[in-house]
Each structure stands twice: as structure tokens, then as C-alpha cells.
Amino acid sequence: MPDRSAKLSANGVGIEYWLHRSKALFTAVKGVDLTVRPGEFLAIVGPSGCGKTTFLNAVDGLIPIAEGSLTLDGRDITKPGPDRAMVFQQPGLLPWRTVLGNVIFGVEAQGTMSKDEAITRAKQQIELVGLKGFEDAYPLELSGGMQQRVNLARALLTDPEMLLLDEPFAALDAQTREMMQLELLKIWSQTRKTALFITHDIKEAIYLADRVIVFTRRPGRVKNELEINLSRPRDLRVKRDPQFLTYEDEIWESIQEELAVPAERLIAGMPAA
Amino acid sequence: MSIKEADRVLPVTSGESDSRREKRSVVRPSRAKQYEPIVIGTLSVVIALTAWQLVANARIMPVLFLPGPNDVAQAFVKLFQTGDIWLDIGTSGAELGIGYGMAIVIGLVTGLLMGWYTRFQYALDPFVNFFYSTPRIVLIPLFIIWFGIDMPSKIAVIFLGALFPIIINTMAGVRNTEAALLRVARSFGASDALIFRRVVLPGSVPFILTGFRLGIGHALTGVVVAELIAARHGVGQLIAIAGQTFQTPKMLAGVILIAGTGMLLTTILQRIENRFQAWRPQIR
Numbered sequence: 001m002p003d004r005s006a007k008l009s010a011n012g013v014g015i016e017y018w019l020h021r022s023k024a025l026f027t028a029v030k031g032v033d034l035t036v037r038p039g040e041f042l043a044i045v046g047p048s049g050c051g052k053t054t055f056l057n058a059v060d061g062l063i064p065i066a067e068g069s070l071t072l073d074g075r076d077i078t079k080p081g082p083d084r085a086m087v088f089q090q091p092g093l094l095p096w097r098t099v100l101g102n103v104i105f106g107v108e109a110q111g112t113m114s115k116d117e118a119i120t121r122a123k124q125q126i127e128l129v130g131l132k133g134f135e136d137a138y139p140l141e142l143s144g145g146m147q148q149r150v151n152l153a154r155a156l157l158t159d160p161e162m163l164l165l166d167e168p169f170a171a172l173d174a175q176t177r178e179m180m181q182l183e184l185l186k187i188w189s190q191t192r193k194t195a196l197f198i199t200h201d202i203k204e205a206i207y208l209a210d211r212v213i214v215f216t217r218r219p220g221r222v223k224n225e226l227e228i229n230l231s232r233p234r235d236l237r238v239k240r241d242p243q244f245l246t247y248e249d250e251i252w253e254s255i256q257e258e259l260a261v262p263a264e265r266l267i268a269g270m271p272a273a
Numbered sequence: 274m275s276i277k278e279a280d281r282v283l284p285v286t287s288g289e290s291d292s293r294r295e296k297r298s299v300v301r302p303s304r305a306k307q308y309e310p311i312v313i314g315t316l317s318v319v320i321a322l323t324a325w326q327l328v329a330n331a332r333i334m335p336v337l338f339l340p341g342p343n344d345v346a347q348a349f350v351k352l353f354q355t356g357d358i359w360l361d362i363g364t365s366g367a368e369l370g371i372g373y374g375m376a377i378v379i380g381l382v383t384g385l386l387m388g389w390y391t392r393f394q395y396a397l398d399p400f401v402n403f404f405y406s407t408p409r410i411v412l413i414p415l416f417i418i419w420f421g422i423d424m425p426s427k428i429a430v431i432f433l434g435a436l437f438p439i440i441i442n443t444m445a446g447v448r449n450t451e452a453a454l455l456r457v458a459r460s461f462g463a464s465d466a467l468i469f470r471r472v473v474l475p476g477s478v479p480f481i482l483t484g485f486r487l488g489i490g491h492a493l494t495g496v497v498v499a500e501l502i503a504a505r506h507g508v509g510q511l512i513a514i515a516g517q518t519f520q521t522p523k524m525l526a527g528v529i530l531i532a533g534t535g536m537l538l539t540t541i542l543q544r545i546e547n548r549f550q551a552w553r554p555q556i557r
Contacts, residue, residue, distance in 0.1 A: 096549075105458075109458055111464075
């Protein structure tokens with residue numbers, strides 16, 4: 001039974017792929033049960049290839065689910081809608097459009113806003129993500145971090161009820177990633193949109209989220225979940241808080257059990273254990 | 274910039290404070306450098322012409338075998354003095370314009386449809402492959418039977434020559450649309466029409482223009498070869514008659530006319546291509 005108070009509710013969700021070359025059906029996730037509460041920042045972590053991105057694509061409505069139910073505000077998700085917006089791992093910007101042109105692309109595709117309004121609001125959004133002065137720059141002139149800001153601004157401009165983030169900082173260098181995490185929290189605290197964040201970076205998940213869910217290895221399902229009781233606003237120093245490290249240990253151990261390589265064969269001193 | 278200097282160009286840092294990524298080099302480029310392409314290019318042409326003139330002046334071979342650049346230039350001037358040339362240029366130009374124009378319109382539409390609708394591609398692929406791998410010149414006798422030796426048979430050859438490079442490149446452009454961009458568009462609920470207009474079409478422009486450019490070469494070959502075989506007027510016909518009547522300088526003047534046209538049209542298209550590429554960082 002879907003939880004009525006939940007924003008997003010997944011019950012026994014299974015997703016399958018047909019692999020053309022192997023001519024076989026491939027189960028990406030199976031039996032996923034989870035809920036996202038309104039206004040909550042939920043992060044999903046899991047070993048690579050566990051189907052977490054696949055699950056997010058299903059939430060976005062890009063791919064259908066094979067079994068179970070997936071509802072947003074009690075309605076089944078069947079296709080993409082203006083109530084959700086995705087921030088992609090690869091920025092996916094139109095190279096022939098400027099920053100401004102790319103930021104308005106989301107609302108333009110949805111057809112929900114007049115062009116003048118879109119441009120006015122896009123300029124505010126560009127300022128919010130810290131790209132003021134770059135409105136007329138082309139994506140190829142931007143660094144990776146700046147491209148991801150455009151990616152984020154494009155999603156925010158559609159004013160979704162739920163923000164879906166698919167490892168948006170995974171391709172960035174370590175320092176840029178930390179800065180982006182900090183800024184994402186700042187923006188999120190202003191908008192308080194329900195957010196579903198996919199990552200393989202445990203620290204990132206704990207730092208950002210109200211709650212962290214760990215996926216098992218493929219076919220992925222929820223292994224355990226952890227409430228993150230760290231006060232907000234959080235600055236980057238919280239990452240050295242003893243409580244933070246306790247969470248990190250717990251999640252790391254949980255993921256370790258899921259890795260194909262037995263724990264004792266891992267090189268000593270890998271992630272913060 | 275030469276390849277050797279490449280290592281003196283500093284890598285661009287990803288500092289987020291730079292508003293634009295600029296080309297950098299450790300040495301200040303001299304003013305003369307910017308004219309280098311034109312100066313060197315002109316010089317090499319002048320040297321080649323001089324060498325040709327010197328060899329021709331030595332008269333090892335008679336003018337029939339090896340006319341000098343001055344002979345060709347004289348023939349060129351004479352062509353335009355008599356005025357007959359305008360009928361030839363007009364005829365060839367009209368054939369080229371109509372044939373190539375039709376190829377652009379039909380090739381573009383067909384290529385876009387084949388790229389966008391997979392089943393349409395499946396249906397037309399055998400024909401496109403058949404005609405593209407056949408030298409279309411071999412169809413000239415058939416076209417002469419169908420359309421006679423006047424303009425229509427030439428137009429048919431030019432059209433078929435230019436059509437397939439345009440179809441194939443346009444189709445490739447549509448097919449090469451980045452999957453990530455399509456996913457973004459679909460995620461925002463874009464309609465198929467919007468995806469086509471705003472994502473697929475602009476992304477295909479470089480491919481389409483390349484197809485147009487390749488098409489020009491095929492079209493010019495079509496004009497000349499079709500007129501060589503049978504025609505009443507035309508630059509190709511002029512070349513054929515001049516060749517058969519041992520007026521080698523006149524023949525070469527005709528060749529230069531064709532080559533000049535090709536270079537001019539290609540340059541124009543290159544300019545258009547560059548206009549569409551403003552978003553590409555300069556890597557020259």
C-alpha cells in the first residue's frame with residue numbers, strides 16, 4: 001500500500017533491460033521499496049552497477065518499470081513530467097546554445113513558460129547558481145563545474161516538485177566537487193525541494209542528505225537506510241565531525257558486504273575505514 | 274601555428290574565474306604571422322606559375338603540347354572578348370543551378386526523413402547504396418535517350434551526382450545526434466517535433482553542409498562529363514571542342530573556368546559552415 005504522506009513511493013519495483021547483443025533479459029533492480037518524504041533530501045548509495053541510476057531514470061519516467069508500483073503524490077509514474085526535473089551526470093548541454101539558451105531549454109521543452117518570462121527567470125537562476133556574467137558563454141568555453149551549474153539551473157528553472165540528481169558531481173575534481181556540494185546545499189535550503197540524489201560517494205551522500213539508502217549489488221534493492229542527524233546548515237567541516245565518521249563507517253561496511261571482492265582482499269586503508 | 278610550436282602553447286587551466294577560454298602562447302605572436310597563410314599560399318602559386326612559364330618559354334614542346342600560362346591567359350581573355358562564352362556559361366550555369374538546387378532540396382528532405390524514421394531508411398537504403406556505388410556517369414546514355422542532348426539530360430546527371438552525398442551526410446547528421454542530448458530533451462518532456470527542430474536539426478548542420486560541399490564536386494563533374502559526351506552549348510562542350518581541334522590553351526582556359534567555379538562555391542559554403550560554428554572554441 002503506498003504511503004499517503006510520501007512524495008515518492010516505490011513498492012516492489014523491478015526494472016529489466018533487454019540486452020541486444022547477449023540476447024538476454026537483464027534485471028537491473030528488483031523489489032525496491034522506499035519512500036521519499038515531502039521536502040526531504042534522500043541520497044541513494046550503492047556499489048557501481050547496482051542499478052541506482054536505472055532506478056532514478058524510472059522515477060524520471062524515462063524507462064518503464066517491469067513490476068511493482070512507483071508513485072509520485074499517489075499517481076503512477078509513466079512518463080516524464082514537469083513535476084520532476086533531472087540533473088544529469090553528463091551535463092548534456094546543447095553546444096550551439098549559450099548558457100542562457102541552455103538554461104531555458106528545460107522550460108522550452110515543457111512549453112510551460114513564455115519565452116520572455118523564461119529569459120527573465122533564467123537570468124535570476126543563473127545568478128543563483130553563481131554563473132552571473134556567463135550568460136552568453138558557450139558550453140565548450142566552460143569548465144566541468146560550470147557546465148554542471150548550467151545543468152542544475154536548467155532543472156531548477158522548471159520549478160519541479162522533485163529534483164532528481166544522477167551523480168552530478170562524479171566527473172568533477174575533488175575540490176570543485178566539494179564546492180559544488182556546498183553550493184547545492186545552499187540552493188536547496190532556499191528552495192527546499194524534495195530531492196533524490198544518486199551517488200557512489202559515501203561522504204557526499206552523508207553530507208547532503210537527511211537520509212541515506214544503501215542499495216545491494218545487482219539486482220539492486222534497498223539494503224538498509226540511515227537517518228542523518230546532523231544539524232543544518234552544514235558547512236564542509238561537518239565532514240570531520242565524529243558523528244559523520246560513524247555514519248561513514250556504517251555505510252561503508254554495508255557496501256563492503258556487497259562488493260564482489262571479499263573485504264579481506266581489499267587494500268588496507270581504502271575509504272576511511 | 275605549426276605543429277612544432279604546439280608544445281609552447283600552455284594548457285588552459287580550468288579556473289572558474291576566466292570568463293572565456295582563450296588561446297594562449299608563451300611568445301607574443303608577431304603581426305606578420307596573421308598574414309602568413311595568404312603570403313605563403315600566394316608565393317607558392319607564383320613560383321609554380323613562373324616555373325611553368327619558364328619551361329613553356331624554353332619551347333621544348335610545341336604550344337599544342339605545353340602552352341604557357343600566358344597562352345592560357347590570352348585564350349581566356351579572347352573567350353570573353355567574343356561573347357560566345359556567355360552562352361556556354363549560361364547553359365552550364367543553368368544546368369548546375371537547377372540540378373544542384375533540386376539535389377539540395379530533395380537530398381535534404383530525404384536525408385532528414387531517412388535519419389529520423391528508421392523504417393524509411395530501411396526502405397530506401399538499397400536504392401541509395403545502389404546509386405551511390407554506381408558511377409552515375411554511366412547513366413548518361415540513358416538520359417540522352419530519355420531527355421535528348423539539351424539541358425534536361427545534364428540536369429539529371431548533375432542532380433543524381435549531387436543527391437547521394439547530400440542524402441548520406443544529412444542522414445548521418447541526424448543519426449549522430451548525441452544520445453545524452455536526446456535523453457535530456459525527453460526528460461523535460463520535449464515533443465518529437467521540438468526534439469527534431471531544437472536538437473536534431475541544429476546538431477546536423479555541420480554534416481548537412483559537408484554533404485552540400487561534397488555535392489558541388491559531384492555536380493561539377495556531372496556538368497563537364499555530360500557535356501563532353503553530347504551537348505550543343507556549355508563549358509564542358511567548349512572544353513571538348515577545343516581539345517578535339519587542338520586549341521590546347523582554350524581548352525585549359527575552360528578547365529580554369531570550371532575549377533574556379535568549384536573553388537568559389539566551396540569557399541562560400543566553407544564560410545557558411547564557419548558561421549554555424551561560432552560555438553566551437555578556436556583551435557587554430
